[in-house]
Amino acid sequence: MxxxxxxxxxxxxxxxxxxxxxxxxxxxxxxxxxxxxxxxxxxxxxxxxxxxxxxxxxxxxxxxxxxxxxxxxxxxxxxxxxxxxxxxxxxxxxxxxxxxxxxxxxxxxxxxxxxxxxxxxxxxxxxxxxxxxxxxxxxxxxxxxxxxxxxxxxxxxxxxxxxxxxxxxxxxxxxxxxxxxxxxxxxxxxxxxxxxxxxxxxxxxxxxxxxxxxxxxxxxxxxxxxxxxxTLISQSGNDLPYIAFLPTQAAAAWYHNRLAQRPSDLASFVAEVRRFAGGDYADALIKGDSVSPSQQNAIVASLHRYTGLSESYIRESKLRIPPDRFEKELLRGSEQTVGRLDARFLGYDLDVMGDSPDYDPSDVAxxxxxxxxxxxxxxxxxxxxxxxxxxxxxxxxxxxxxxxxxxxxxxxxxxxxxxxxxxxxxxxxxxxxxxxxxxxxxxxxxxxxxxxxxxxxxxxxxxxxxxxxxxxxxxxxxxxxxxxxxxxxxxxxxxxxxxx
Structure with a gap:
């Protein structure tokens, strides 16, 4: 742990x-x-x-x-x-x-x-x-x-x-x-x-x-x-963690029913997100600030479809959502957060406007x-x-x-x-x-x-x-x-x- x-x-x-x-x-x-x-x-x-x-x-x-x-x-x-x-x-x-x-x-x-x-x-x-x-x-x-x-x-x-x-x-x-x-x-x-x-x-x-x-x-x-x-450290200039965490973010969104069109099978859904993460998404992140508006729009739409996060939040995050922010944002509005060790667990934060959870509910549970x-x-x-x-x-x-x-x-x-x-x-x-x-x-x-x-x-x-x-x-x-x-x-x- x-x-x-x-x-x-x-x-x-x-x-x-x-x-x-x-x-x-x-x-x-x-x-x-x-x-x-x-x-x-x-x-x-x-x-x-x-x-x-x-x-x-x-x-x-x-x-x-x-x-x-x-x-x-x-x-x-x-x-x-x-x-x-x-x-x-x-x-x-x-x-x-x-x-x-x-x-x-x-x-x-x-x-x-x-x-x-x-x-x-x-x-x-x-x-x-x-x-x-x-x-x-x-x-x-x-x-x-x-x-x-x-x-x-x-x-x-x-x-x-x-x-x-x-x-x-x-x-x-x-x-x-x-x-x-x-x-x-x-x-x-x-x-x-x-x-x-x-x-x-x-x-x-x-x-x-x-x-x-x-x-x-x-x-x-x-x-x-x-x-x-x-593969873990979200830091300026290192895009690998954003790629690595995306399939996990999609799985959490699937579990908590945050997807507009939720597939019936988790494994096949995750396989689809893997292909996107290592393909179009990685290509866009590698381009950095030179990514074209049309490519950025396509990536924003795909990230919204896979994570359930709003397109405006994704765009303002420059296509990069660190895991701790995702844990807070996924259920934003419900005053609940998802666990870090296990995203199936739910927690309650006193600071509902914060960027990341106050604690890990899956740890203390x-x-x-x-x-x-x-x-x-x-x-x-x-x-x-x-x-x-x-x-x-x-x-x-x-x-x-x-x-x-x-x-x-x-x-x-x-x-x-x-x-x-x-x-x-x-x-x-x-x-x-x-x-x-x-x-x-x-x-x-x-x-x-x-x-x-x-x-x-x-x-x-x-x-x-x-x-x-x-x-x-x-x-x-x-x-x-x-x-x-x-x-x-x-x-x-x-x-x-x-x-x-």
């Missing part, structure tokens, strides 16, 4: 890449590693799967072998399975600055928080049920909290500067995975990475990092992808349910006792101090890890990638993902190793139960194909 960014601020963060990392922390005692094991069973597709849940910590160490961080994880492993035939998948959310509570408790873990579809969840008691869409029938699962989130903490002389950055973060996750694999005798197991949002940025970088250290992977699952941040259910589950079902605060997100600390620079590869451009994925797939021609995309996701638009993954310059044989899934949901695809069911089906096929 990701927080809303002011787009100018995000542009400064990513494009300039000049934030100083957080100050070095004071020396803190390094607690001993710990783990708690409990035994359970779950029925998935008519199969009863006995499994062990392990909630614990692993210490990360610096160059002098001194402890620098304690990383919290929850692992679910099928009992009695042969390690060399049983895949293991490492899962994480993004932010940067988010814990993995969302994937853990909402998507493929053995338990799932029950929330109403596209509505705010009520207060406690929260519903927590066995998850029939868990991937535990296909793979063991390890949910990992990034340093500074969840129960993961800096320890000893560890400092945020050593962990909170594009490459620093990958080195930390790489060390954790290597230690987990070694301690649990999983070197000969099929291996997968499963990331959401900025977690996909991490995965593209991480799979290349670990493969260059001798650990090959079978597959990478990208849920709500951002590898090239230039489910947060309390996930946090409350997790804190009860981890202590009372998994028996992991801790008085420490579990940080579902810690943006004010982790994100604020994030280092977007990439060492010698740093350039004054948007962060882009697509080259890392390209290198990983080229060096390991067996590696497969699955990209899961929500139609109503204004955080990571699916057309931007398609653009990035189709520009890896891979030979056709390797490009065919990238497959896609599309869902009538948002950034957190799994909040929509029918989409989660479809996601599980798609992932099952992917794992069968990628595993020996």
């Amino acid at each position: 990701k927080r809303r960014h002011n787009h100018a601020t995000l542009a400064a963060l990513v494009l300039l890449s000049c934030l100083a990392a957080a100050p070095r922390s004071a020396s803190m005692p390094a607690p001993p590693e710990r783990s708690v094991h409990t035994h359970h069973a779950i029925a998935i597709n008519g199969q009863t799967i006995p499994y062990t849940a392990t909630a614990g910590t692993i210490l990360l160490r610096g160059e002098r072998h001194e402890p620098t961080a304690s990383v919290f994880y929850v692992a679910y492993t099928k009992e009695g399975a042969a390690a060399e035939r049983r895949p293991v998948t490492f899962c994480y959310n993004g932010g940067p600055g988010s814990s993995t509570i969302w994937l853990h408790m909402g998507s493929i873990g053995p338990k799932r928080v029950i929330t109403p579809d596209a509505q705010a969840a009520p207060a406690a008691p929260f519903g927590l049920r066995d998850n029939p869409y868990s991937l535990l029938d296909k793979t063991d699962l390890v949910f990992v909290d990034a340093v500074g989130t969840g129960f993961s903490r800096l320890v000893g002389k560890g400092s945020g500067k050593a962990f909170w950055g594009v490459d620093e973060d990958v080195e930390a996750f790489g060390q954790f995975i290597e230690r987990y694999v070694t301690r649990n005798s999983r070197w000969n197991s099929p291996k997968f990475l499963f990331g959401e949002s900025y977690g996909t940025t991490r995965s593209a970088n991480l799979v290349n990092y670990l493969q260059n250290r001798g650990m090959a992977f079978n597959g990478v699952v990208l849920v709500s992808t951002v590898l090239n941040f230039a 489910v947060s309390a349910a996930f946090v409350g259910a997790f804190n009860d589950y981890i202590r009372n079902a998994l028996h992991y006792r801790s008085d420490e605060h579990y940080y579902p997100t810690h943006y004010d600390v982790v994100n604020r101090g994030w280092n977007w620079n990439r060492g010698e590869r740093s350039r004054p451009t948007a962060t882009n890890v697509a080259d890392d994925l390209q290198e990983a797939m080229t060096k390991n021609p067996h590696l497969r990638v699955f990209s899961a995309n929500g139609y109503y996701d204004f955080a990571t638009p699916f057309y931007g993902t398609e653009y990035t993954l189709s520009h890896l310059s891979l030979p056709p044989a390797l490009q065919s190793h990238i497959t896609y899934g599309y869902y009538e949901s948002g950034h957190m695809i799994y909040l929509h139960t029918p989409s989660l069911a479809k996601l599980k089906s798609d992932l099952s096929r992917f794992y069968d194909l990628a595993s020996p």
Whole structure:
């Protein structure tokens, strides 16, 4: 899950890449590693799967072998399975600055928080049920909290500067995975990475990092992808985001019945808008101020037809509607806004005349349910006792101090890890990638993902190793139960194909 960014601020963060990392922390005692094991069973597709849940910590160490961080994880492993035939998948959310509570408790873990579809969840008691869409029938699962989130903490002389950055973060996750694999005798197991949002940025970088250290992977699952941040940042001179977001804007307008002539089928409608976005619309934007009046009029009419926004608003916006303004403008007059993470959710703004929403209704709608259910589950079902605060997100600390620079590869451009994925797939021609995309996701638009993954310059044989899934949901695809069911089906096929 990701927080809303002011787009100018995000542009400064990513494009300039000049934030100083957080100050070095004071020396803190390094607690001993710990783990708690409990035994359970779950029925998935008519199969009863006995499994062990392990909630614990692993210490990360610096160059002098001194402890620098304690990383919290929850692992679910099928009992009695042969390690060399049983895949293991490492899962994480993004932010940067988010814990993995969302994937853990909402998507493929053995338990799932029950929330109403596209509505705010009520207060406690929260519903927590066995998850029939868990991937535990296909793979063991390890949910990992990034340093500074969840129960993961800096320890000893560890400092945020050593962990909170594009490459620093990958080195930390790489060390954790290597230690987990070694301690649990999983070197000969099929291996997968499963990331959401900025977690996909991490995965593209991480799979290349670990493969260059001798650990090959079978597959990478990208849920709500951002590898090239230039597809997101609405800034003067960069027209790519307007093209990337247009099909998502059209999908949101379709969902909320804002189209004068609403097609019956969403997928075919989105395909039509894709062709327009990458064709006539892109051509007009590239021409900039030299676009002819007749071409501009044609584009205005098409944008009105696809988005439901007024022709006058589109014209005054110079054919370019940033996502945050669209979220506010789509339902202008109703005093309602649509969600950023999921445009199906509706919010109410006090400033009805503003340009962008006051908050993201799809973010706040489910947060309390996930946090409350997790804190009860981890202590009372998994028996992991801790008085420490579990940080579902810690943006004010982790994100604020994030280092977007990439060492010698740093350039004054948007962060882009697509080259890392390209290198990983080229060096390991067996590696497969699955990209899961929500139609109503204004955080990571699916057309931007398609653009990035189709520009890896891979030979056709390797490009065919990238497959896609599309869902009538948002950034957190799994909040929509029918989409989660479809996601599980798609992932099952992917794992069968990628595993020996």
